[in-house]
Amino acid sequence: xxxxxxxxxxxxxxxxxxxxxxxxxxxGFSPDGYENTLSAxxxxxxxGMTHLETDVRTSSDGVLMAFHDETVDRISGGTAGKIxxxxxxxxxxxxxxxxxxxxxxxxxLTQWPEIRLNVDVKDAAGAALLAQLxxxxxxxxxxxVASFSDIRRLRTLRRLDRPAASSAGSTLTAALRLLAPLxxxxxxxxxxxxQCVQVPVSFGRxxxxxxxxxxxxxxxxxxxxxxxxxxxxxxxRLLDLGVDGIVSDRADILKDVLKGRGQxx
Numbered sequence: 001x002x003x004x005x006x007x008x009x010x011x012x013x014x015x016x017x018x019x020x021x022x023x024x025x026x027x028g029f030s031p032d033g034y035e036n037t038l039s040a041x042x043x044x045x046x047x048g049m050t051h052l053e054t055d056v057r058t059s060s061d062g063v064l065m066a067f068h069d070e071t072v073d074r075i076s077g078g079t080a081g082k083i084x085x086x087x088x089x090x091x092x093x094x095x096x097x098x099x100x101x102x103x104x105x106x107x108x109l110t111q112w113p114e115i116r117l118n119v120d121v122k123d124a125a126g127a128a129l130l131a132q133l134x135x136x137x138x139x140x141x142x143x144x145v146a147s148f149s150d151i152r153r154l155r156t157l158r159r160l161d162r163p164a165a166s167s168a169g170s171t172l173t174a175a176l177r178l179l180a181p182l183x184x185x186x187x188x189x190x191x192x193x194x195q196c197v198q199v200p201v202s203f204g205r206x207x208x209x210x211x212x213x214x215x216x217x218x219x220x221x222x223x224x225x226x227x228x229x230x231x232x233x234x235x236x237r238l239l240d241l242g243v244d245g246i247v248s249d250r251a252d253i254l255k256d257v258l259k260g261r262g263q264x265x
Contacts, residue, residue, distance in 0.1 A: 005195055006141040007165040008223060008244075010050050010265040011114040020263050022245035024118055025049045026228050027068065029251040035075065036066050037100045038111065044251050045112055050265055053118040053227075053247055056105050058125040063088040064105040064133065068122070072102070084123065106133055114142075118167075118198075118247075121147040121156055131159030140164040146198060157193055167225065168194040176217070177208060185220035196223035196244070201234065214242050232257050239263070 004015045008022065028040025029047060041052055055068040065083060072080050075096045080086060083102075086094070091102055109117065117139075121127055134143050140162050147153040150169030157166055168176060172192040176185055177199075189195065197217060199208045209226055217224050225245035226238050235246055235257045248254045258264040 003163040005163070005165040007116050007144050008195070011116075019244070020265055021239060021243065021258065022051050022223075022225065023049055023251065023254050023258060023265070024051045024053045024225065024227075024245055024247040025251040026053045026247045026249045027055070028052060029249075032097065033075075034097050034100055036068060036102070037096050038103050038107065039100055041108060041111070045115060047251050047255055048265070049251050049255070050114075051116040051118060051245075052108075053120070054105070054108060055120040055122050056126045056130060057083045057122045058129060059083060059088045059091055060085055061087045062125065062129065064126055064129040065091065066103045066105050066108050068120075070122075075102075084125075105130070106137075109133060109137055109139055109143075116142050116144070118144045118146055121145065121149070121152045124152060124155075127152045127155035128159055131156050134164060135159075135161045144196075150192065154193060165196070166194045167196045167198040168192055173197050173199060176222075177213060180213060180216035180220075185216050185222060189220055189222055194222070196225055198225040198227060198245075198247070201226060201229070201238070209238060209241065209243065211241055218242070229254075236261070 009019050025044035027035035029044035030040035034040050036054055054066045056064050057067045067083055071082050072094045076094050080094055121130055144165040145153055145156045146167045148170045150171050153169050176188055201209050214224050223244035226243050227247035229235055229246050229248050230250045232253055
């Protein structure tokens, strides 16, 4: 039996309903730059966002943190170094923008039980830890497992008690972009265990999100999510192409665009 993936629906939607485009708040919503903090995620939820994007890295004592960079220096203005070289206790003293602690992923997962989370696994240790927390909280229907590394992504999926949604990593996404016109997208998605691709508008001068690419993915039953889009004109152009999700730092602009199109959840 093919599993369903409620992650791709808004909370309360029926699986039979044709899903509206997914609005993903990139590291929450914080014009002040307090990314991947509970206040940034709370601001996105207060706007009505049902899907949050975040990243996870592992502390030196094995705690999964909601954090993007390899080091904590950029967000803290300090020189504390790699997040993987600090314990959870030490990380409590690292403040984003000098004001707010870095949350653990478990804190984020349990803060809003109805919210969907797009989780980018950034280190090898995070694969097992993410699977452990998803299993512990039975969050399989709420989590999409992502990673630029297909190896890390598949290691996470193999440790889950039951299926969860996933997006292709860099290698499989590149293969899909190049080979989709040959009709192999469905085969790649089954072998790679992914239900969507999450891509930039372009890679350098090479366009990624084209009408043909979107059509090829849709024929294979794959959703197309585009990152990171912060202006209304590009959002509208992508939605006109039929993309299924947009990742944005500007959840407020994305909400206004979707409302104006009658596509807000």
